[in-house]
Each structure stands twice: as C-alpha cells, then as structure tokens.
Amino acid sequence: MTLRSKRSAVCAESPTSSCGSTLSLSSILSTSPAKASVVSASSVSSKPIPIVAQKKHSTYVEKGQFHTWIGAMRAQSPPHILSLHSDTPDAFDLETAVHKSWLERHPSALSSFHKVIKNAHKKQIVVFLDYDGTLSPIVEDPERAFMSTEMRATVKDLASCFPTAVISGRSRSKVFDFVQLTELYYAGSHGMDIMGPAKSSDGFRVKGTKSRDKRGNDVVKFQPASEYLPVINKVCNALIESTKSIKGASVEHNKFCVTVHFRRVNEEYWEVLAERVQNVLKDYPTLTLTHGRKVLEVRPCISWDKGKAVEFLLKSLGYKDTGDVIPLYIGDDKTDEDAFKMVNRAKHGCSILVSSVPKPSDAKLSLQDPSEVMEFLRRLVRWKKWGLESRNSIQMGVYDFK
Numbered sequence: 001m002t003l004r005s006k007r008s009a010v011c012a013e014s015p016t017s018s019c020g021s022t023l024s025l026s027s028i029l030s031t032s033p034a035k036a037s038v039v040s041a042s043s044v045s046s047k048p049i050p051i052v053a054q055k056k057h058s059t060y061v062e063k064g065q066f067h068t069w070i071g072a073m074r075a076q077s078p079p080h081i082l083s084l085h086s087d088t089p090d091a092f093d094l095e096t097a098v099h100k101s102w103l104e105r106h107p108s109a110l111s112s113f114h115k116v117i118k119n120a121h122k123k124q125i126v127v128f129l130d131y132d133g134t135l136s137p138i139v140e141d142p143e144r145a146f147m148s149t150e151m152r153a154t155v156k157d158l159a160s161c162f163p164t165a166v167i168s169g170r171s172r173s174k175v176f177d178f179v180q181l182t183e184l185y186y187a188g189s190h191g192m193d194i195m196g197p198a199k200s201s202d203g204f205r206v207k208g209t210k211s212r213d214k215r216g217n218d219v220v221k222f223q224p225a226s227e228y229l230p231v232i233n234k235v236c237n238a239l240i241e242s243t244k245s246i247k248g249a250s251v252e253h254n255k256f257c258v259t260v261h262f263r264r265v266n267e268e269y270w271e272v273l274a275e276r277v278q279n280v281l282k283d284y285p286t287l288t289l290t291h292g293r294k295v296l297e298v299r300p301c302i303s304w305d306k307g308k309a310v311e312f313l314l315k316s317l318g319y320k321d322t323g324d325v326i327p328l329y330i331g332d333d334k335t336d337e338d339a340f341k342m343v344n345r346a347k348h349g350c351s352i353l354v355s356s357v358p359k360p361s362d363a364k365l366s367l368q369d370p371s372e373v374m375e376f377l378r379r380l381v382r383w384k385k386w387g388l389e390s391r392n393s394i395q396m397g398v399y400d401f402k
C-alpha cells in the first residue's frame with residue numbers, strides 16, 4: 001500500500017464567522033439589479049434582534065497574505081474531486097484516508113437520515129437552503145447557475161410539507177428569478193434582505209415593513225443594511241472600473257453586497273485582481289471584505305449574517321422556542337457557517353454541509369453535491385407524506401429508500 005500525497009484537496013480555512021471579519025490573515029487562513037447585475041470585466045430567544053454597526057476596520061492586507069488567500073481559494077473548489085463511494089481498492093492514498101476521517105466527523109445526511117428525523121414527528125421541521133452549490137451546481141458563469149427542473153419540483157414538494165426558505169448571497173430578486181417558487185421565503189444579500197412571514201409569536205415584534213406577497217399572505221420585508229445602499233452602489237461602480245481590464249473578472253451587484261468573481265480569471269492574475277479590490281476598499285471604511293468560492297465579497301460592517309437571518313425567519317414564523325422546532329440548514333459555502341452555528345445551538349437543529357472534499361466546517365452532517373441534496377429533500381418529503389407507521393419503519397432502518 002502506498003501513501004501518495006496528491007495536491008491536497010483539504011481546504012485550509014476554518015469555519016469562523018464570515019460577517020464583519022476583514023480579510024485578515026486569520027480570516028484568510030480560516031479560510032433590483034436582477035438580470036443585469038453581473039458586469040463583465042444563540043438559541044432562538046424572544047428578545048428583539050440587535051443590529052449593531054461594527055467598528056470600522058482597516059481592510060488593508062499585506063501583499064504576502066494574498067498568496068495564502070489564493071491558496072485557500074484554490075483548495076475550496078479543487079478540480080480533482082474524489083468520490084468516496086466508488087470502490088477503488090488500489091487507489092487508497094492519503095487523500096482517501098483524510099476524506100474518510102472527515103466523513104466520520106461529518107457523516108452523510110443520507111446514511112444518517114434516521115437520525116435527522118428521529119425527533120421530528122412531534123416537532124416542526126423548518127428548512128433553510130442556500131442556493132449556489134446547494135440547489136444549483138457551481139458553474140463558470142454566475143448568470144447561468146440554473147437549478148434543474150427536478151430540483152425545482154423537489155423544492156416545491158418540500159415547501160408543501162415544511163416552511164422552506166432560501167438564503168443566498170445573491171440579491172433576493174436574482175435568487176427568486178432562479179428559483180421561481182412563490183411558496184418559499186427568501187433572504188438575499190447573505191441574509192440582509194429578508195422577505196418572510198409576518199406571523200409574529202408572543203414576545204417577538206416582527207421588524208420591517210409589512211406587506212402582502214403574490215399569494216395574498218402577510219409578509220414582512222426586513223433590510224438591516226438599507227442605509228448602505230448608496231455606498232454599495234458606489235463601491236460596485238468603483239470595482240467595475242478598477243477590474244475591467246482583467247480578462248474574465250466580473251462584478252456582481254447583489255443589492256446589499258457586491259461579489260467580485262475570480263473563476264474565469266487566469267490564476268496568474270488572481271493576485272492582481274485581489275490587490276485591485278483591496279485598493280478600492282481602502283476608501284470605504286464602513287465596508288468589509290470576505291471570501292467565498294472563487295469570489296471576494298464586499299459587504300457592510302454590520303453584525304448580520306445568514307445565521308441571524310435564520311433566527312429572524314424562525315421567530316417571524318412563530319417559533320420562539322427551539323424545543324418545538326427542528327431548523328435544518330443546508331449550504332456549501334463559508335457564509336453558511338454562521339447559519340450552521342445558529343442551528344447547532346437549537347436543541348434539535350440539523351446542519352448539513354454540501355462538499356465533495358473535506359473542509360473544516362461546523363456542520364454536523366454532509367452531502368456531496370446538489371444531486372445528493374435533492375435525494376435528501378425527496379426523502380424528507382416522502383417521510384412527511386407517509387403515515388407514522390412508515391415513519392417508524394424508516395427510523396428502525398427497515399425501509400429501503402431507494
């Protein structure tokens with residue numbers, strides 16, 4: 001048996017909170033403009049949620065730190081994807097061993113399905129889904145990240161069984177254009193633009209502007225970073241201008257945040273692109289820089305993230321007591337880690353990372369890719385639609401889901 005170390009597929013970043021952290025060495029190491037927005041070039045408490053503008057940060061990064069960050073970015077979306085489920089006895093190597101040990105810490109949500117639904121019959125499952133990399137596969141062109149018809153049908157079925165929300169880094173209108181399901185709740189701009197139910201529970205005053213959705217339901221729109229809109233527009237234009245000469249670079253206006261895409265840029269220019277972004281940010285001390293899957297993201301320095309959005313939606317749905325609800329969150333990116341932490345604090349919370357390679361995460365379970373996400377969601381629907389008897393069989397492991 002040989003131990004071969006190919007290029008490591010293990011992501012070097014840690015799953016620390018992304019919101020409000022600047023692109024410091026530690027964060028690096030730790031890892032409606034809908035249609036035309038990409039320009040080429042704690043437990044649930046009943047207290048109101050405080051939103052505090054964070055201390056102004058310096059967004060300056062030492063040059064050498066770009067190398068570390070670029071390494072982390074490469075590792076996050078490696079070209080070589082190892083399938084753990086293929087029987088390849090001769091291919092046992094270091095990567096396989098690392099991946100297997102990672103899977104022991106983040107078991108497959110499919111093989112652990114009985115554990116997910118163990119406490120579910122007398123409780124309310126509420127499902128939160130990230131979009132890119134979770135409902136749709138990662139593709140080169142962010143404008144073409146379509147979800148499949150089958151996935152859309154599955155999510156529609158899911159929403160008929162459980163309250164379901166999509167929480168995305170994209171603008172809310174853009175993610176709605178992709179998903180096209182009116183029966184869901186949506187939070188865009190990494191949770192900074194929420195359209196949720198206005199069904200307040202005791203002790204929680206639902207914040208935001210009340211209105212009616214397309215189906216006539218009372219909804220509330222909550223935008224904790226609304227005052228940043230002018231500065232976000234300004235920085236977006238500055239980023240477009242400063243990156244337009246770099247082939248393949250694109251800037252996506254996500255309403256309350258801006259995404260700079262590296263995926264189609266030749267890797268030899270990544271450092272130049274990162275430096276340009278960093279230079280623009282020097283003039284915007286109220287904004288901060290984070291990174292995701294081959295992207296740098298500019299966002300307001302406020303203590304609001306996907307985890308807070310999950311908390312807000314749970315409260316506005318009327319679930320002030322974590323004992324009554326099973327919040328289930330599925331996501332693939334660094335910004336989803338805030339949501340994983342939030343649901344982990346709930347008594348029966350379920351956090352699932354979508355990743356085909358080992359990477360540090362606070363998620364308890366894992367799925368390899370959007371096709372496994374779809375299979376998992378289908379199982380949830382089947383479980384919900386069947387009677388208790390079938391559910392018991394599933395829990396005892398008697399039923400073969402396939």
Ligand SMILES: O=P(O)(O)OC[C@H]1O[C@H](O[C@H]2O[C@H](CO)[C@@H](O)[C@H](O)[C@H]2O)[C@H](O)[C@@H](O)[C@@H]1O
Pocket residue numbers: 130131132133137138139140141142143145167168169170252254259261263292293294295297333335
């Ligand atoms: O929170 P999410 O819904 O996962 O959004 C995060 C970012 O997703 C998109 O970028 C990612 O997907 C693209 C399409 O597959 C891919 O080209 C890019 O490299 C990925 O980072 C989206 O374009 C961003 O605006 C979101 O912030």
